[in-house]
Amino acid sequence: MVEENTNEQDSQLVGLLAQFDDPDSLIAACNQAREAGYKKMDAYTPFPVHGIDPAIGIKRSILPFIVLAVGIGAAFVGIGLQFFANSNYFDGLSPFPGYGFNIGGKPIFSTPANIPVTFEIIVLSSAFAAFFGMWGLNKLPMFSNPLHRISRFKRATNDKFFLMIEEADGQFEYATTEGQLNEWGAVAIEECRQDLTDTKLPRWLTVAGVMVAILLLLPPVMIFRAKGMTERAPRLHFNPDMDWQIKFKSQTVGPVNNEGEPLFEDMRAMRDQVPGTIAFGDLEADSEMFEGIKSDWKPEVTVTTATGSVRTSLGENQEAGGVSAADDLTKYVTSFPEGIEVNEEFLARGQQRFNIYCSACHGYDGNGNGLVNKRAMALNAAGEAGMGTRWTTAKSLHDATVKDSKQNPLGRIFETITHGRNTMGPYGAQITPKDRWAIVAYVKAVQETELKLKSDQEADDSDDSSDNSSEDDSANPRP
Amino acid sequence: MHSTRPAKITSPVTTLSGGHVRTIPIAIIAGAICIGVALALSLGSEFRLKRFMYTYLSAFCFVLSISVGCLFFVTIMHLTRAGWSVTVRRIAELYAMCLVPLFLLFLPILVSVLMGSDIVYEWNVAGWTHHGEAERAAAASLPYNQLPPLEQLKGKFLNSGFFTIRVIAYFAIWGFMAYFFLSNSLKQDESGDKSLTAKMQAYSAPLMILFAATVVFASFDIEMTLSPLWFSTMFPVYFFAGAILSALCTILLTGMYLQRTGRITDEITVDHYHDLGKLMQGFVIFWGYIAFSQFLLIWYANIPEETFWYDLRFVNNGWRGMSIVLLIGHLFIPFFLLMGRGLRRNRTLLAISAIFILVMHWVDHYWLVMPQMDRAAVELSERATGAHPTFTFSGIGIVIDIACALGVVSLFIAIFCGIVRNRPLVPLQDPRLGEALNHEVH
Numbered sequence: 001m002v003e004e005n006t007n008e009q010d011s012q013l014v015g016l017l018a019q020f021d022d023p024d025s026l027i028a029a030c031n032q033a034r035e036a037g038y039k040k041m042d043a044y045t046p047f048p049v050h051g052i053d054p055a056i057g058i059k060r061s062i063l064p065f066i067v068l069a070v071g072i073g074a075a076f077v078g079i080g081l082q083f084f085a086n087s088n089y090f091d092g093l094s095p096f097p098g099y100g101f102n103i104g105g106k107p108i109f110s111t112p113a114n115i116p117v118t119f120e121i122i123v124l125s126s127a128f129a130a131f132f133g134m135w136g137l138n139k140l141p142m143f144s145n146p147l148h149r150i151s152r153f154k155r156a157t158n159d160k161f162f163l164m165i166e167e168a169d170g171q172f173e174y175a176t177t178e179g180q181l182n183e184w185g186a187v188a189i190e191e192c193r194q195d196l197t198d199t200k201l202p203r204w205l206t207v208a209g210v211m212v213a214i215l216l217l218l219p220p221v222m223i224f225r226a227k228g229m230t231e232r233a234p235r236l237h238f239n240p241d242m243d244w245q246i247k248f249k250s251q252t253v254g255p256v257n258n259e260g261e262p263l264f265e266d267m268r269a270m271r272d273q274v275p276g277t278i279a280f281g282d283l284e285a286d287s288e289m290f291e292g293i294k295s296d297w298k299p300e301v302t303v304t305t306a307t308g309s310v311r312t313s314l315g316e317n318q319e320a321g322g323v324s325a326a327d328d329l330t331k332y333v334t335s336f337p338e339g340i341e342v343n344e345e346f347l348a349r350g351q352q353r354f355n356i357y358c359s360a361c362h363g364y365d366g367n368g369n370g371l372v373n374k375r376a377m378a379l380n381a382a383g384e385a386g387m388g389t390r391w392t393t394a395k396s397l398h399d400a401t402v403k404d405s406k407q408n409p410l411g412r413i414f415e416t417i418t419h420g421r422n423t424m425g426p427y428g429a430q431i432t433p434k435d436r437w438a439i440v441a442y443v444k445a446v447q448e449t450e451l452k453l454k455s456d457q458e459a460d461d462s463d464d465s466s467d468n469s470s471e472d473d474s475a476n477p478r479p
Numbered sequence: 480m481h482s483t484r485p486a487k488i489t490s491p492v493t494t495l496s497g498g499h500v501r502t503i504p505i506a507i508i509a510g511a512i513c514i515g516v517a518l519a520l521s522l523g524s525e526f527r528l529k530r531f532m533y534t535y536l537s538a539f540c541f542v543l544s545i546s547v548g549c550l551f552f553v554t555i556m557h558l559t560r561a562g563w564s565v566t567v568r569r570i571a572e573l574y575a576m577c578l579v580p581l582f583l584l585f586l587p588i589l590v591s592v593l594m595g596s597d598i599v600y601e602w603n604v605a606g607w608t609h610h611g612e613a614e615r616a617a618a619a620s621l622p623y624n625q626l627p628p629l630e631q632l633k634g635k636f637l638n639s640g641f642f643t644i645r646v647i648a649y650f651a652i653w654g655f656m657a658y659f660f661l662s663n664s665l666k667q668d669e670s671g672d673k674s675l676t677a678k679m680q681a682y683s684a685p686l687m688i689l690f691a692a693t694v695v696f697a698s699f700d701i702e703m704t705l706s707p708l709w710f711s712t713m714f715p716v717y718f719f720a721g722a723i724l725s726a727l728c729t730i731l732l733t734g735m736y737l738q739r740t741g742r743i744t745d746e747i748t749v750d751h752y753h754d755l756g757k758l759m760q761g762f763v764i765f766w767g768y769i770a771f772s773q774f775l776l777i778w779y780a781n782i783p784e785e786t787f788w789y790d791l792r793f794v795n796n797g798w799r800g801m802s803i804v805l806l807i808g809h810l811f812i813p814f815f816l817l818m819g820r821g822l823r824r825n826r827t828l829l830a831i832s833a834i835f836i837l838v839m840h841w842v843d844h845y846w847l848v849m850p851q852m853d854r855a856a857v858e859l860s861e862r863a864t865g866a867h868p869t870f871t872f873s874g875i876g877i878v879i880d881i882a883c884a885l886g887v888v889s890l891f892i893a894i895f896c897g898i899v900r901n902r903p904l905v906p907l908q909d910p911r912l913g914e915a916l917n918h919e920v921h
Contacts, residue, residue: 112774112778
């Protein structure tokens, strides 16, 4: 039964391989082999056969315990890593002090926040432990196995069942074992032999491998060398298109011509707008719409700014940062400019914008008692130095002078929102002109109806017959 | 070893032979007595009927989740064409069928809602957003003039009429699903028609979608709206995780009981219990994962609209202790109890684990439901008298809770026995029965 291609000198017996035709006879043979005292044996089947494990006496794998140990270790590593990385307990003790981040006011070491990372580390480590542990226990990677030299064995992946008893087993005796296998119903028995010919690599391959390994070391060596020394040569530019783009960043030195001379005298990259020109979309010529000032009003001084928009000034009458007593109230428009249609939707928009931008100080009902004001007054009352003591109370929109359309025409309210007034800051940059007019409309509506939103009881929405009753609505959806 | 297992059912008895019929009146009487004791003691307690209704709701949710979990088990087994579970599937089918009579147990709560009472659900009375929770939640983040819309918005969903329609729809859909699977499976017992299995598989996919939708909204309606301003989209998953876990425990314990009393012999092997144990451990972890995910998001965002729900359970009274009991008892202990292969293949240990998890699952629903009564009662009392009664774990209170839970479970057992009648306890002619009988795992 010994196969033809075995040479006693070049090979060593590993074991005897017996072939069976069905799983039941294989299991029966395995049971008998186990009872006969064989320990070093293995079965090979094309599919998982139930009951084969106890039949060949395989012990439970210790892999679960490896995974458990690694998992528990990983839990400590995960928690410890976060404890170390995000703490400030090691300041001065370690060359790597923690970051000590304050995240959302949470404690530096906060158990719930650390659980997801710990969990992930446990999962990853356990998976690695299971995967590589399986490799280790199976002695993988194994590049060759003597069984693969037997052509008959190929059918182990197809339709035949094999039992191999190893020569290393204490019970193994060639003739006895062969006889027993025959007795247990083996269809065929073959020797499994290990090739003993020289397994050394050819010399040239070894040399080539060493050289490649040395060459592979060069890049990291060069990187480490570069880290520790000063380099005078300019850096390499692998992608000049990206490194030198045909553009100029703001606040930098401007372009140069081919001779290296600056193109502009002042050497700045940012250029002023050409006098007398207006950028596309920046023409705000309609002073009624954009300034709240009548278009036929002639200021004493006209200043044409560099951006080209026409700004009006009161000249000598204007005082820095404040309003002049001689403020020319006739210049402000007293009706909404053309293109602004005041309707319910527009007022609702105004209310929404008002609640966002104005209510913080002026309050939702416009009585000047918003949250910022309340806080400032509380600080004032407590006598705490700081913002509170310098606080000027926000104006109530129900104040007589504010309400008076003679002293405060529509255009002036618009101007106040746009440029600010007294201690109130300008909002022109945050709010679009149309929205500013919407706020003006809402402010007028609030003043007109004396709207009190303070509580449901005080809300007076039943006997109001004015046009503005529609927006006196305490049930507005959230902004 | 390989060929020793049968390919067909060999045991003589696969039905309950009458003995369980005698159990039905005993269980009903025991249940009625227990519930009566709980009701009487509740009426004498500080919170009167409210105390009973909340305890009853927590016990009801406990048995409801078992049935719902069994319905899921049946559906997923058809959906995945599982062979191993055929011998235990009938038990799950029978428990799922209990969902129809379980509607009767929900009637006390439904009637209270239809009567316009806020004894259970505080959203059932107009102006509920102005009650304490709303003020606290809203004052923290919203201007007062914007409060009413919340009630208006939520009122469209949370009103007695729509609530009743929804609850009836849930039970109707569940009942239909349970009936579909049980009746077809029983039909197969008679005829052996293999096309019935194909039919159930084909329908299991759309029914699973229907199941998911109903469980999501049922958990919202029945348990989450006890705190009508609180919202968590993770809540239905939490409910589901507990439901499937308790269903697995119940299937396992029922299988062991039936085997012990000789109604089932070789059909269920240690390998089936081993697989159920594996699933149990998986869902213990899933429960912990979901519970923690829900907590972490709310804890991290730290928005008062959401945190007050946990604040109630972590800071007030004895609820903090119960939260810790849940964390350890519902997650850590079962996790290690079910960890090893040897532990999972040991029937005694597995049964102990299953009973322990079921008890913890009841504690879980108690923890979901009862703190809301605490909160509501304190606020009602504050408005009425200025006094601050707080819920405390007293001896009488524990008797109420345990009596009520035992009563509801007794009724559940009576329902189960009524559903079982003379029906076979194993699908006798399922095409995958042979696979299940020869099931082997490692």
